[in-house]
Amino acid sequence: MGFVSMVYSGLRQSFGTISLLFSGYTISFPGRVFGEQRGGAAEILSRTGVNHGNEPHLRILGQCYPGVVQYKGKQEPALTWDHYKVAQDLPDSGSRCFAHKAERVMMELWDFFRCEPGMEEVAASVVNKVCQKLVPDMWYEARIQAVITYHAQVHKTTVNKAQARTMQLTRAQYLLVPPSWLATHHPTWEFMARRWCDPEWWEQTHKAARERRLKMAGPAHHQGSQSLNQYAKKWSAAHGGQPCGQFMAFALAHKGKAESEVSFNPEDPPSAYSNATVHSRISQYTAAARQVHGEDWDPSTHDLDGELVMRVGGGKKHGRYWIGDSTLDTASTPTLSQIRARSTDSAPPIRPRPTATQIQIDQVQASMEAKMEEKLREERQRYEALMRSQMQAMFTYIQSIGAPPPSPDLFPGLAGGVPPPGGVTPPSGASPAATPNQSEASNFPISPTSPWTAWPPQ
Structure with a gap:
């Protein structure tokens, strides 16, 4: 297999993944060997139209692993992407020189993919951000793979990933099964084996994970590994071909899976969403869109407006849009400075993006x-x-002892008041505050017929 049919025609940043979109072109990789060489060619990314996820990036990161590096004045194993950036590199087989290991990883990636013209800077930014997550993920996967390999080689038993995640080995057992990319970095593997066998380290790790989870208002979404556009197509297919725009898909993805009985209603309360912070995003975007397009505008039938997303979300934060990050075209979406330069009084304001903590506090x-x-x-x-x-x-009690009723002014809640006994009008200004008697009825020698009226109904 000397040729790989593909073209790198798009990028999607999504929590450490890059979607590879292929369109059928043929690219030759003369003289390049990636992973194990089989039949004189690299066995990677051979199926046109398939999303291969992070496989090529993880392999390049492993091949270029720097081992122990000098970082912030001390020697330590390379456990983060920043360690790659301070590790010196040697010329490769093609006599190419790179400033550090991180640059080599990013440049070798383009030996296997071709970026769409004009997207080079965007692609480099995304790859850099993706690698920040992939390097720690390498160690997470390395421990799980070590458990699987140990049981396969020593106990001759099969252990799947779900089981391996909950299993532990001893330090000596870990040292028996280092990954291939650490074959020449024994001190680093020994360091990780000691760490994985340290109960205090596990407690700190679990505590940090619990704290991060408590800061989340709910699940991020129900898309799984699908992009938002893929979720929309799947929801539409599962619901009789009903149309599903980008905005509607964003809302539904935070309610349930595409096959579940979820529907979109702009008036849904925060409790309808798995993450309460999503409700504020949907409400603010809908209000801003109706300010621009009119009160009759239906968000469920339109795609996302990149400029509106920038306005209501306060621009991009950490390289991500506030709504529908994977669906917006960075090249056609204006920057915040461009939006400010052409804003008018009638345009929706640019609002600061509230943090998840602030939304929870509110x-x-x-x-x-x-x-x-x-x-x-x-x-x-x-x-x-x-x-x-x-x-x-x-x-x-007062009625039982035959006393006259009090003045109406004393209890204004009595409907209609109580007329004075005998038809005698009390002197002007007479009131409980002007005379010690609350009424003049007590001055009559003969008590008249009881003037008590029924207690007003409740």
Whole structure:
């Protein structure tokens, strides 16, 4: 297999992955051997139209692994992408010289892929960000593979990845099964074997993971390894061919899997989404879009507007758009400085992007205010019920001893008031504050017929 049919025609940044989109062109790799050579050619990426994920990047990272490096004034194993950036490199088989191992990794990647013209800077930025995650992932996978290899070679048993994740080896057992890319870096493998057998290190690792998880309001999404466009196609196929735009797909991907019975409604509350922070994004984007396109604009039937996403999300943060990062074309989406330069008074404002922590604080604050309002309402109802009960008891007692009713001014809650006994009009200005008697009825020698009226119904 001396040729590989593909062209590197697109990039998608998605938490450490790059999607490779192929369109059928043929690229020859003369004199380059990648991994194990079989039949005189490299056995990689041979199936046109298949997303091969991170396989080529991990292999290049392993081949270029620098071992122990001088970093921040001390010698330590290369465990991060920054270690690759300080590791000196030797000329390769083609006499090419690179500033450091990181540059070699990035340049060797283009020996196997061809970038779309005009996308070189974007591609380099994405590859750099992807490698920041892939290097730690190498060590995670190396431990799991060591467990699988040890059981296969020593115990002659098969262990899958799910089982290997929960299994541990001793330091001596780890040292028996180093990965091929660490064959010449024994001190590094020994360092990792000691670390993996240290209970204190595991406790610190688990604690850090728990803290990161607690900061998340919910699952990131339900797409799995699919892109947003792939999720939209899958949802449409599972729901009778209903159309599914990018914005609608973004909302649905945070409700459930494509095959599940999920539907989009702009009026859905935050509880409808697996991650409450998504609701604020959807609401703000919808409001901004209707400000631009009119109140009748339906977000479910339109693709995402890159400029609006930049406005409501405060630009790109850490290289990512606030909504639908994988679907927006970086080349056609204006930068924040370009948007500011051409903004008018009628355009939606550029809002600072709230952090997940700030959104959670706002939600907790709103929840506390709602609970406090409900508590005050209940207390007010209890107080009013208690006052009515006490007033009823007082009126019943006064009536039982034959005393006249109090002035209407004293209890304004009595509907219609109570007329004075005998039709005698009290002197002007008479009130409980002006005379010791609450009414003049007590001055009559003969008590008239009881003027008590029925207690007003509750």
